[in-house]
Amino acid sequence: MDLKTTPVEKSRISEVDFESLDFGRIFSDHMFEMVWDKGSWGEPQIKPYGPISFAPALNVLHYGQAVFEGMKAYYVNKETINLFRPEDHHKRLNQSCWRMCMPETDYEIFIAGLEKLLQLDTEWVPRKKGRALYVRPLMFASEEYIAARESGRYHFYIMTCPVAAYYNEGFNPVTLTTPDKFVRAVKGGTGEVKTAGNYAASFRPAREAREKGFTQVLWLDAIENRYVEEVGTMNIFFLIGDTLVTPQLSGSVLNGITRRSVIEIAKKENLAVESRRITIDEVLEAGKKGQLREVFGSGTAAVISPVRLIHHAGQKIDIGDGNIGPLAKKMFDTITGIQYGELDDPFNWTRPVKITNKSKISQTE
Ligand SMILES: Cc1ncc(COP(=O)(O)O)c(C=O)c1O
Incomplete structure (x- = not known):
């Protein structure tokens, strides 16, 4: 597919210090844009990344009709960049x-936009292992009209940003606490999709968890306040005895793509893996009995995030020796090995993008 393209006059890349990348603050030269109006999508295009102008009546600012994704592209070699599970x-x-009552997009257009961005901004894909190009598709209601109903116009963007290795100095296990009075999502609500308001609503509980000295919130179900759901931007796994347990997709948990990858690897390795309801009491009980061998989160940003402590209603459980456990490490090594093209990909998760503009690759490896 030949996309209408307006390249930048001058790349900003020489201003970027790849040794100190701040997540989500530096954006590559180009972005993808497509506008839905009067019932259909307009022509997709690639243009320089930069400000867009809207009036304060912009619908999304009032009613939050916005969705997004978070995925990554990985440098393999001079000819190839891997997209991880883009489909x-x-x-x-x-x-x-x-x-969220918004228009869907075609995969062909989405992937063509992504591939074109990678061809144009190859230079922005960090070369060092651990670093990656974060890809952020975003759609929002762009009618300038304040009425609490679905918008008649939507803007869809794909922007990318080079990001640092999540673990620069070894794994940094996190601590989790269950919230006293807040819930994240309820079945039938919007918890299982990636819509902006879910995140806005999580900021207050996240701040309170930090103020109490914990890294993140471990969410429980909103009805009985007992079943573990997920963490801020991660799904959660418990290795209890020899069984890997993760909360089932209850309708209020995000269906994480890294979660799915962990389950598929576990199955391939013949490890007992259960996606089921699990109460916080069961987790604490397993901890007290010494059966809780590992706890880790899974998500695009960190891939695998080891947990060293869980706090709930005045009780604290330490997990393992405070370092990453062998299973979490194996999951991390397997997934990142596949992402960077170092390991075979028996699952067909990666989509290699062949770089045709080779002269552009000049960053040192
Ligand atoms: C609420 C929430 N849960 C879980 C995840 C992990 O999902 P994924 O593995 O697809 O990144 C994310 C990140 O997107 C998230 O925002």
């Missing part, structure tokens, strides 16, 4: 659109 991310984006 799954696109499918989830469409599910989010459906829930």
